[in-house]
Every structure is written in structure tokens, then in C-alpha cells.
Amino acid sequence: MSEERSRELESFDEPASNLPLLDKLDRVIASLPPGDPVRRDLLDLRPHVSDQSQMIGEARQMIEKLEEVIKKVTSPANRIGTFLGATSKDTAHIVVGGADYYCNVDPRIPLAKLKKGTRVLVNEAFVIVGDLGFETAGPVTKITEVIGKDRLRVGSEHGTQSLVLQRSADLASSTLKSGDEVRVDSNYRMALEMLSSTKSHEHYLDVVPELPWEKVGGQEEALQAIKDAIELPLLHVDLFKKFQHATPKGFLLYGPPGCGKTLIGKATAYNLTKQLGEKTGAQMKEYFMHVKGPEILNMWVGESERMVREIFATAREKRRDGFMPFLFIDEAESILGTRRASRHSNILSTLVPMFCSEMDGIDSLNDVVIILASNRADLIDPAILRPGRIDRKIKVNRPNREGAREVYRIYLTPDLPYDG
Ligand SMILES: Nc1ncnc2c1ncn2[C@@H]1O[C@H](COP(=O)(O)OP(=O)(O)O)[C@@H](O)[C@H]1O
Ligand SMILES: [Mg+2]
Known part of the structure; x- marks a missing residue:
């Protein structure tokens, strides 16, 4: 080389x-x-x-x-957890398989952008290494109570335990109410999505035909008592407030069947709503909820209580929507009776106090008018009839001779083809 x-x-x-x-x-x-x-x-x-x-x-x-x-x-599988919130600028509170962790976050995951309730990937060291977004499937449950701005009470269906959930980021500003259905994350901590509400309460809605007072015959006393009891407080709320005059939440109609209690209830709704509309100058429509006591009573365990809450929640919601709600409770003694009087004493011992506290939560007649109807007023729990609640009892008697004539006059109009 x-x-x-x-x-x-x-x-x-x-x-x-x-x-x-x-x-x-x-x-x-x-x-x-x-x-x-x-x-x-x-x-x-x-x-x-x-x-x-x-x-x-x-x-x-x-x-x-x-x-x-x-x-x-x-390499081991990453676990999937539910993100509950950031605990500092680089640590987070998550729940994985029902257990809570306070964990670190991979710096490549923008913690500030993680949404409450979203699913996160968690590695062996329980560090958040991925964002999987919201779950799209999972258990559905019904809201029984909206607690404050960011919590919801759910469940209690058929006697199961009820739970308090947080609202996920996506539900933070949604309008939710008891009775609405929500989808829950698999760890049962967060309500993730509102499903269209089942509108089960709509079946209480009853139509009120045109019913001026004149269409009720032979019940002057009862009608006058109603006007005295609620017309003034309803049409002059401010005045009553100013003088700190306790107004009733409604009244009780009692008397034998078939003499017009339901009719008078509807007439009350029709006339008061009309007057209220005329006074405020705004178009107003009544929302007449016809609740039959025994129907509420014969529900699943826990369902009766939920229904009572839902009924009141619906009334409040309808008020917000501009309706004038009337809550007509037929056969009221069945759900509001004294505990002694009923075979259902267990359920009454929760329904009566619940009903009282719902009533006490109502600010004025202007929010909702409650009308109870009963053939056995003597069985109704006195707690319901205390001042500030339903303290007006109005008797709907069988019409006397003159009253009966009036009833006939209402129905037997001259255009009817009869010979008399
Ligand atoms: N005072 C009355 N004036 C006009 N109609 C009446 C009167 N009382 C009863 N009626 C008629 O009888 C029907 C049954 O009355 P209802 O209001 O259901 O009685 P209750 O609720 O007391 O059992 C009503 O739909 C109405 O047509
Ligand atoms: Mg009736």
C-alpha cells in the first residue's frame, strides 16, 4: 500500500x-x-x-x-378517573373507581382547561396524563332538589339512597329543577348532562273553562268568603306586606260531594287570574294543577314525597314563566290527614311536615294559591290549617231551594229544546 x-x-x-x-x-x-x-x-x-x-x-x-x-x-393500562377540580396550579382532585386522589398533572396537560366532570387518564403513579373529555353514556337519575348554585340532590327512587352531586362544568349555568333527569358520571360525583325532563307533572294540568262567578249557582256565601280571603291579599300584595298582615296561602273547601268544590276551585282560578291580569295590565293565564290525594298516596316508596316536591317546584317554575299557578288538592284528607286517621300513617308523617314546609316557603298568594278540597275536613291535620298556612275553611253546602233554582237557571238555558 x-x-x-x-x-x-x-x-x-x-x-x-x-x-x-x-x-x-x-x-x-x-x-x-x-x-x-x-x-x-x-x-x-x-x-x-x-x-x-x-x-x-x-x-x-x-x-x-x-x-x-x-x-x-x-405496560400497564392507564386508569380513567373523573376530574373534580384543580387543587393548585399543578395538582388535581380526582376520583378513580370510587376512591379520591389528590394527584399531579403532566405539565403538558393544560390543567386550567380541564373541565369539572371530565374523564382523565391516570398512569400508574396516579399522574393525570390525558384528557378524554366527558363521558357520553352512563346512569341517569332524577333531581329531587337543587341545592345552591352548584349542587344537586338526586335519587331516592324506590327507596334507594339519595346522593348529592356536583354540577359538571357543562351544567354550571343550566336551569335545573327537581324532576329533571340528569346523567351521572360512573363515579357518581358529577351530574354531566341534562336529559329532556319527562314532564311527568304535566298530567296534573287541568283546563279551566271560561267560568265567571255567575256560573256557580247558589253558593254566595262560599264565593264571598273566597273573595274576602284571597281576592284582596292577592290584588293588593304590597299593601298587605306594608302592614305586615299575614296572608293565607289559600283556603280549604269542604262539604258533601257533587256540590261544586272543584267547580268553585276552577272559578277561583279563572276569576282571580283575570282580575290580576286587568290590574297589572299584562296578559295572564292560570295554571291549574288538579292533584288527587289518593293518587299521590298510592305511589312507590319515596315517590310520593318526590311528587309533592315536584308539584311545588312546578308551581314556582310556572310562576316564573308568567302563569298564575293554582294548586288544587282534591281529597286532601288522604295525604294531609292526621296520622291517627289513616292506615298510611307512615307516609303521612313525612308528607304533612313536607307540605307545611313547602307552604311556609311560599312568600305570598301571588306566587301560588293552594286550594284544598275535602269531604272530611275534620280529618285534616291541624298543622296544615294553622294561621299563615291554609287558615280559611270555606263550607260548600248543598244548595238550598233558591240556590237549586239558580243552578237550574245556569244549565237550563232558554235555547234548550224542552217544554216547561
Ligand atoms: N253550585 C253549582 N253551580 C253550578 N254547577 C254546579 C254546582 N255544584 C255542582 N255543579 C255541577 O256539578 C258538577 C260536579 O261538581 P263538583 O264541582 O265536581 O263537586 P265536588 O268537587 O264538590 O264533588 C260540576 O261539574 C258542575 O257542573
Ligand atoms: Mg270534586
Whole structure:
């Protein structure tokens, strides 16, 4: 080997060592003069080297792939948790499989952007390493109470335990009310989505036909008592408030069946709403909820209480929507009776206090008017009839002779084809 060439080779040495074998060989071949026998030998060798290095390349790729597979199949699964909130700028409160963790967050996950209630990936060290967004499926339950701005009480269906949930980020500003259905995260901590409410309470809605007072015959006393009891307080709320005059929440109609209690209830709704509309100058419509006591009583365990809450919640909601709600409770003694008087004393011992507290929560007649009807007023729990609640009892008697004549006059109009 001439001195010149060995120098040349040396100069190749450093970088050449990093080159693939075939390139290295080509460089050496290129550096030899064309007639050199070594060059020919090397050229003969070249295809073998080429094959070999290709094989090695393929084998390396195969190994890399296998390594990747091994890594994937042997690395532990990430758990999925529900994000409850940030506890500092880089730690979070999560719940995984029912257990709470206070955990670190991969700095690549923008913690400030994680939404309350969203699902997060959690690695073995319980570090949040991914954001999976909201769950799209899961258990559904009914709201029984809206607590403050960010909590909801749910459940208690068929005697199961009730729960308090937080609102997820997506529900933070939604209008929710008891009776609405919400989807809950699998850890039962967050309400994630509101489902269209089932409107079960709508079946209490009853139509009120045009019913001026004149269409009720022979009940002057009762009608006068109603006007005295609620017309004034309803139409002059401000005055009553100013003089701190306690106004009733409604009245009780009692008397034998068929003498017009339901009719008078509806007439009250019709006339008062009309007067209220005229006074305020705004178009107003009544919302007459006809609740039959025994129906409430014969519900699933826990359902009666929920229904009572829902009825009041509906009344309040309808008021907000601009209706004048009337809550007419027929056969009131069945759900508001003294506990002694009923076989259902268990349920009455919760329904009566609940009803009282709902009533006490009503600010004025202007929010909702409650009308109870009963053939057995003597059975109604005195707590219901205390001042400030339903403290007006109005008797609806069988009409006397003159009253009966009046009733006939209402129905037997001259256009009827009869001979008399
Ligand atoms: N005083 C009345 N004036 C006009 N119609 C009446 C009167 N009392 C009863 N009626 C008629 O009888 C029907 C039954 O009365 P209802 O109001 O249901 O009685 P209650 O609720 O006391 O059992 C009413 O729909 C109405 O048509
Ligand atoms: Mg009736």
C-alpha cells in the first residue's frame, strides 16, 4: 500500500466508521486505481455485503417493531378517573373507581382547561396524563332538589339512597329543577348532562273553562268568603306586606260531594287570574294543577314525597314563566290527614311536615294559591290549617231551594229544546 493511499484511508477513517458498511466499502473501492487486483476482489465482495446489510437492516426493523409491541403489551393500562377540580396550579382532585386522589398533572396537560366532570387518564403513579373529555353514556337519575348554585340532590327512587352531586362544568349555568333527569358520571360525583325532563307533572294540568262567578249557582256565601280571603291579599300584595298582615296561602273547601268544590276551585282560578291580569295590565293565564290525594298516596316508596316536591317546584317554575299557578288538592284528607286517621300513617308523617314546609316557603298568594278540597275536613291535620298556612275553611253546602233554582237557571238555558 503506497504511503499516499494509506494517508487517504486514514483520512477516511474517522467519518467512515459511522457510515453503513456498504458505503464504507464503496469509498475504499473508489479510492483504488482501476487496475488494482484488490479492487476487483472488493467488487466481487460487494453484492454479498449489500445482501448482508439489507438483511441486517430488515432484522433491525423487525426487532424495533417487536420491542414496541413488547412495550405496549407489557405496560400497564392507564386508569380513567373523573376530574373534580384543580387543587393548585399543578395538582388535581380526582376520583378513580370510587376512591379520591389528590394527584399531579403532566405539565403538558393544560390543567386550567380541564373541565369539572371530565374523564382523565391516570398512569400508574396516579399522574393525570390525558384528557378524554366527558363521558357520553352512563346512569341517569332524577333531581329531587337543587341545592345552591352548584349542587344537586338526586335519587331516592324506590327507596334507594339519595346522593348529592356536583354540577359538571357543562351544567354550571343550566336551569335545573327537581324532576329533571340528569346523567351521572360512573363515579357518581358529577351530574354531566341534562336529559329532556319527562314532564311527568304535566298530567296534573287541568283546563279551566271560561267560568265567571255567575256560573256557580247558589253558593254566595262560599264565593264571598273566597273573595274576602284571597281576592284582596292577592290584588293588593304590597299593601298587605306594608302592614305586615299575614296572608293565607289559600283556603280549604269542604262539604258533601257533587256540590261544586272543584267547580268553585276552577272559578277561583279563572276569576282571580283575570282580575290580576286587568290590574297589572299584562296578559295572564292560570295554571291549574288538579292533584288527587289518593293518587299521590298510592305511589312507590319515596315517590310520593318526590311528587309533592315536584308539584311545588312546578308551581314556582310556572310562576316564573308568567302563569298564575293554582294548586288544587282534591281529597286532601288522604295525604294531609292526621296520622291517627289513616292506615298510611307512615307516609303521612313525612308528607304533612313536607307540605307545611313547602307552604311556609311560599312568600305570598301571588306566587301560588293552594286550594284544598275535602269531604272530611275534620280529618285534616291541624298543622296544615294553622294561621299563615291554609287558615280559611270555606263550607260548600248543598244548595238550598233558591240556590237549586239558580243552578237550574245556569244549565237550563232558554235555547234548550224542552217544554216547561
Ligand atoms: N253550585 C253549582 N253551580 C253550578 N254547577 C254546579 C254546582 N255544584 C255542582 N255543579 C255541577 O256539578 C258538577 C260536579 O261538581 P263538583 O264541582 O265536581 O263537586 P265536588 O268537587 O264538590 O264533588 C260540576 O261539574 C258542575 O257542573
Ligand atoms: Mg270534586
